[in-house]
Amino acid sequence: MQNEWILDVLADLRTFARQNGLAELAEQIDDTRLVAAAELTSKSTPAREGTTGYERATATAARTDLGRPRTRP
Template identity: 70%
Template sequence: MANNDWILDVLVDLKSFASANGLGVLAEQLDDTMLIAAAEIASVRDGAVNSYGEQSPLGSHIGRNGSHRSA
């Protein structure tokens, strides 16, 4: 599997640019995006799967209709 950490570097660069150019809301959004990206990359790296046996980006067990499935 290819190393996906480069995307975090790109997001940091984008946030720096946004902050330096008065784009505060975008910079804040990019903070959230970095957290999501880091979690998803870690999840893929750990091989998390969902309840359907498919790769799960955040390791969640959410049913196809969006409802939480319990055991």
């Protein structure tokens, strides 16, 4: 994926939000990162029969910190 930089930008924004007490915004950015990963994956990975964009995004998330469980402050 040549556009993975957007995931890094979103990670930086999420970190900023958490460090500044913006927990809800941080969670929304987590959701946005999942959507971005799904879209980037769907554009760069040919679909295998029987898989969905969500499944491909989940595989991408497993390789990054996207797959970690959420915690609320």
